[in-house]
Structure formats: C-alpha cells, structure tokens
Amino acid sequence: MRDRSNLVVVANETALALELARFVSGRAVETIARRGRFDIALAGGSTPKAAYTLLAQAPFANAVSWERVRFFFGDERCVPPDDDQSNYKMAKNAMLDALRIAPAAVHRMHGEDPPQAAARAYAQMLRHELPLGADGVPAFDLVMLGMGPDGHTASLFPGSDPFDGDASLVKAPYVEKFATHRITLTPCVIHAADEVVVATAGGAKTEALAAVLDGPLDARTYPIQILRSRARPTKWLLDRAAAALLATS
Numbered sequence: 185m186r187d188r189s190n191l192v193v194v195a196n197e198t199a200l201a202l203e204l205a206r207f208v209s210g211r212a213v214e215t216i217a218r219r220g221r222f223d224i225a226l227a228g229g230s231t232p233k234a235a236y237t238l239l240a241q242a243p244f245a246n247a248v249s250w251e252r253v254r255f256f257f258g259d260e261r262c263v264p265p266d267d268d269q270s271n272y273k274m275a276k277n278a279m280l281d282a283l284r285i286a287p288a289a290v291h292r293m294h295g296e297d298p299p300q301a302a303a304r305a306y307a308q309m310l311r312h313e314l315p316l317g318a319d320g321v322p323a324f325d326l327v328m329l330g331m332g333p334d335g336h337t338a339s340l341f342p343g344s345d346p347f348d349g350d351a352s353l354v355k356a357p358y359v360e361k362f363a364t365h366r367i368t369l370t371p372c373v374i375h376a377a378d379e380v381v382v383a384t385a386g387g388a389k390t391e392a393l394a395a396v397l398d399g400p401l402d403a404r405t406y407p408i409q410i411l412r413s414r415a416r417p418t419k420w421l422l423d424r425a426a427a428a429l430l431a432t433s
C-alpha cells in the first residue's frame with residue numbers, strides 16, 4: 185500500500201483506543217450535521233471495547249447527539265445476547281447502556297437463532313433500514329473493523345474466498361478454527377460503506393499487517409485484503425508494535 189495518508193500510527197493500545205474514539209465521534213458529529221443521523225456497524229475485539237468505554241464518557245458522551253445514532257454489528261458469535269462471547273453484550277456493557285441508547289436504535293445480529301436464518305434476517309433488516317448506496321447495496325456511514333493475527337476481519341476467516349461470487353449482504357460461514365458458525369457482513373456491504381476504519385494493535389499483528397498492506401494480494405489467506413479493492417480509502421489506526429514492519433514509503 186503506497187498511499188499512507190489514511191494510516192495513523194500511535195504509541196500503544198491505550199493511545200489507539202483514544203484515537204478510535206476520537207475518529208468515531210468526529211465522523212458521528214460531521215455526519216449528523218450533514219444528514220441528521222449516523223449509522224455505524226460496530227466491531228468486536230479489545231481495542232473497540234476500550235474505545236466504546238471512552239465514547240460513553242466525557243468529552244465524547246456529550247459531544248455527539250447519541251439519539252441520532254443507530255448501532256448495527258459487523259459480526260457476531262452464534263451465542264445468545266447474554267453470553268460473555270456476544271459482541272452485542274460487550275457493546276451494551278461498554279457503551280450502549282451508559283449512553284442510554286434506546287433499544288430500537290440497536291440492531292443486533294441474532295446469534296441465538298439458526299445461523300443461516302439469522303444472516304438472512306439481518307440482510308433483510310439492512311435492506312429495510314439503511315439507505316441504498318452504489319449498486320443498490322445498503323450503505324453504512326461507518327463500518328468499524330479489527331484484524332486478527334491471521335488476517336481475518338469481522339468474521340471473514342482465512343481458508344475461503346471472501347469474494348466467492350455470492351452476492352449476500354450477510355453470511356454465516358462455518359469457522360473451522362472455532363468449530364462453530366459466525367455471522368458476518370460480507371465484502372459487498374463493507375465496500376459500499378461511506379467509511380471504514382480498521383483499528384489494530386500489538387506485536388501479534390505485526391507480520392500479518394505487513395503482508396496485508398504491502399504483500400501480494402491473496403484475500404483467501406488474508407481476508408482483510410478485501411479492503412485493498414474498496415473504491416474509497418480505508419482509515420487504518422495502528423499502534424507502533426503492529427506497524428513495525430510496514431514499508432516506510
């Protein structure tokens with residue numbers, strides 16, 4: 185990736201969470217001023233969790249008109265909403281409850297339902313709730329993503345082609361590694377989003393990140409490389425450890 189203008193490197197994971205909270209609240213304020221509301225797909229993972237906690241506190245809690253924000257999810261584990269593995273539960277505990285977000289403004293993936301049915305229902309809901317962008321695909325204002333040390337993002341894991349010709353908006357792939365299904369947005373929806381931000385930190389991500397951004401294209405091995413073919417740029421928020429092997433020019 186030669187263009188580094190959308191890449192921000194900060195000292196450590198604590199600074200990254202702050203940078204992510206600033207980015208999300210900034211996009212929310214700007215988008216609400218422009219179109220009256222803000223539709224965001226949340227990510228699971230540790231950095232987002234720390235950012236959600238910050239967003240629920242001053243100054244962010246007071247800077248955004250939270251009643252104009254609608255919350256969706258980029259992926260979910262196939263568990264009930266009160267399970268400790270649930271991304272919904274994490275976001276609820278870290279941010280949604282503290283900000284007193286109305287339940288009607290939170291669109292969770294139903295991890296407790298049969299996976300394929302839950303994916304179809306979520307796709308249908310997205311078509312109904314979101315404005316349609318390029319090619320008639322529902323368009324988020326912002327999709328938040330993380331990256332695993334294996335190059336996965338959302339619940340698009342290595343081993344199958346994320347561009348498999350299937351035009352679904354939401355899928356429920358079986359993830360060998362965890363011997364379970366997950367529910368995830370597909371590249372089609374991620375590409376249609378107005379903005380995408382990836383936040384990732386730590387030495388466990390260093391090698392994958394260099395391969396993802398600077399290595400040859402191979403999205404079957406590094407699913408997060410789907411972002412390299414997004415028409416609009418992606419914002420990459422990294423800490424120094426994760427960015428350590430990136431080419432400097």
Ligand code: 6PG
Pocket residue numbers: 227228229230231232258259260261271329330331332336337338339383384385
């Ligand atoms: C999840 C995710 C997943 C996550 C990455 C990175 O539900 O776990 O949405 O794709 O973003 O695994 O997670 P960390 O930021 O915790 O490393």
